[in-house]
Amino acid sequence: MSITFKNVTKNHLPGETVLSVPRLELADGALTAVVGPSGCGKSTLLRLIGSLSAPTEGAVRIGNRAPAESRGEMGAVFQDATLLPWLNVRKNIELALRLRRAPRNERHEAAEAQARLVGLEDVLDRYPNQLSGGMRMRVSLARALAANPRILLLDEPFGALDAMTRDRLNEELSDLQARGGWTAVFVTHSVTEAVFLADRVLVFSTGPGRIVADVAVELPKPRRGELRETGDYQRLVAELSAILRSRCWM
Amino acid sequence: MNLRLPWSHCLFPVVFAVVILGLWYAVVLGFGIPTYLLPLPHEIVAATAAERGALGIALATTGRAALYGLVISAGAGFLLAVVLALSARLRWALYPYVLLLQTVPVVILTPVLVLWLGPGLPSVTAVTFLITFFPVTSNTVHGLLSTPHAMLDLFRVYDAGRLQEMLHLRIPYALPHYLSGLRIAASLAPIGAIAGEFFAGSSAEGRGGLGYLVIVYFSRHEIPALFATGLTACALGFTFVGAVAGLSRFALRRWHDSARPRE
Numbered sequence: 477m478s479i480t481f482k483n484v485t486k487n488h489l490p491g492e493t494v495l496s497v498p499r500l501e502l503a504d505g506a507l508t509a510v511v512g513p514s515g516c517g518k519s520t521l522l523r524l525i526g527s528l529s530a531p532t533e534g535a536v537r538i539g540n541r542a543p544a545e546s547r548g549e550m551g552a553v554f555q556d557a558t559l560l561p562w563l564n565v566r567k568n569i570e571l572a573l574r575l576r577r578a579p580r581n582e583r584h585e586a587a588e589a590q591a592r593l594v595g596l597e598d599v600l601d602r603y604p605n606q607l608s609g610g611m612r613m614r615v616s617l618a619r620a621l622a623a624n625p626r627i628l629l630l631d632e633p634f635g636a637l638d639a640m641t642r643d644r645l646n647e648e649l650s651d652l653q654a655r656g657g658w659t660a661v662f663v664t665h666s667v668t669e670a671v672f673l674a675d676r677v678l679v680f681s682t683g684p685g686r687i688v689a690d691v692a693v694e695l696p697k698p699r700r701g702e703l704r705e706t707g708d709y710q711r712l713v714a715e716l717s718a719i720l721r722s723r724c725w726m
Numbered sequence: 727m728n729l730r731l732p733w734s735h736c737l738f739p740v741v742f743a744v745v746i747l748g749l750w751y752a753v754v755l756g757f758g759i760p761t762y763l764l765p766l767p768h769e770i771v772a773a774t775a776a777e778r779g780a781l782g783i784a785l786a787t788t789g790r791a792a793l794y795g796l797v798i799s800a801g802a803g804f805l806l807a808v809v810l811a812l813s814a815r816l817r818w819a820l821y822p823y824v825l826l827l828q829t830v831p832v833v834i835l836t837p838v839l840v841l842w843l844g845p846g847l848p849s850v851t852a853v854t855f856l857i858t859f860f861p862v863t864s865n866t867v868h869g870l871l872s873t874p875h876a877m878l879d880l881f882r883v884y885d886a887g888r889l890q891e892m893l894h895l896r897i898p899y900a901l902p903h904y905l906s907g908l909r910i911a912a913s914l915a916p917i918g919a920i921a922g923e924f925f926a927g928s929s930a931e932g933r934g935g936l937g938y939l940v941i942v943y944f945s946r947h948e949i950p951a952l953f954a955t956g957l958t959a960c961a962l963g964f965t966f967v968g969a970v971a972g973l974s975r976f977a978l979r980r981w982h983d984s985a986r987p988r989e
Binding site: 547556560629 | 874876877879880881882883884885886890894895898899901980981982983986
């Protein structure tokens with residue numbers, strides 16, 4: 477499902493534009509990474525797509541519909557895993573299906589299938605406070621995928637994790653996206669993570685938040701750890717880092 | 727899961743009690759304080775034993791009113807909190823009156839309640855309710871409105887309705903706040919019932935509560951029995967708070983830090 481921005485601006489206060497996107501189309505089934513300094517409107521972009529915020533001007537469309545009409549077809553993963561601490565892993569993964577009033581059997585099957593995909597089938601009865609940070613994030617990812625979303629919004633989901641866990645989860649996410657084929661928008665501060673995961677990287681700058689570079693990442697998918705050793709990957713990382721240095725921190 | 731407290735948790739209060747009792751004897755005997763002003767602990771124990779029949783009946787009467795008042799607060803206070811949390815306008819409209827009910831002195835409300843409900847259990851229960859519902863409502867509203875924005879965003883992305891958001895997110899999130907308010911209410915319930923009995927109690931059929939006994943013992947200058955009544959009221963308060971603490975520990979045992987031992 478494609479996502480389109482037309483002449484979108486977002487003001488948090490009158491006259492104070494935090495995001496300006498004259499035109500943007502995110503292709504169906506692609507993972508688009510959004511990088512840039514803090515306060516450049518990355519998360520605002522995500523909130524506009526998720527209908528968590530409305531544009532001050534212009535329009536965002538998901539396919540042919542407004543974001544609010546597409547809510548049930550989205551999944552989201554935030555930096556904080558936002559697991560409900562009073563529910564065990566199984567019930568957390570089932571959450572979106574429970575809210576859709578899906579039958580119990582369907583919920584159970586989806587929870588078990590997603591738990592297997594992210595390697596959590598042995599901890600379905602545990603509570604979030606019994607899991608490591610990486611496991612919590614996996615549950616959050618499984619929860620987002622359990623309802624079979626067509627769009628996945630990821631707001632710095634691995635930002636709080638250690639480098640090793642983050643690399644491993646990046647590989648898992650790449651694998652899941654290649655299999656699932658959902659359209660994804662991935663906000664991150666990390667250029668290496670953006671290049672590793674994305675089909676396309678948008679570089680945002682501040683004052684107001686706007687796109688200053690749009691770089692295609694034409695590397696084979698799904699991506700494995702060895703990709704990080706290749707020249708193509710390192711060249712793209714260097715190119716994007718140079719853009720960020722020259723155009724975002726002036 | 728083991729819900730029993732370690733023995734050291736019981737030892738410290740016992741040691742503290744022994745120290746306090748020692749000081750009590752030292753002060754009364756050392757300064758020659760007359761026992762009609764401050765009876766000695768063993769005199770209070772003796773009075774408790776001697777008056778156990780009257781105290782037992784009074785305890786049952788007060789306990790019943792306190793329990794009814796607390797249960798009504800637990801239910802009505804919670805429902806009121808949900809209503810207040812549903813809409814900022816409702817909150818603005820109703821909260822001043824909720825506060826008003828809490829701040830009007832009981833001595834002013836009680837005669838009105840006696841006029842409306844008659845003396846005895848209904849009035850005493852109503853006084854108990856008026857004293858105990860506010861901590862329940864206030865804490866629960868705070869919990870319902872403190873739900874993290876990221877969790878609310880998640881529910882919006884999943885297209886959850888307001889009722890689903892309330893049932894599946896806000897209420898479970900507010901549960902520790904609710905139980906904390908209920909614990910305060912449990913400590914206030916016997917106080918509320920005794921204060922209610924003081925002004926609105928009924929000794930009909932020889933079933934006056936602890937508040938009524940306070941008046942009787944004080945008028946007869948039976949000071950050890952008066953202290954015994956206080957001790958009985960404390961035991962009632964401990965029972966109520968202990969029961970709510972147990973309920974809280976049970977309800978939160980799996981997921982809330984307040985109910986889990988630190989590793």
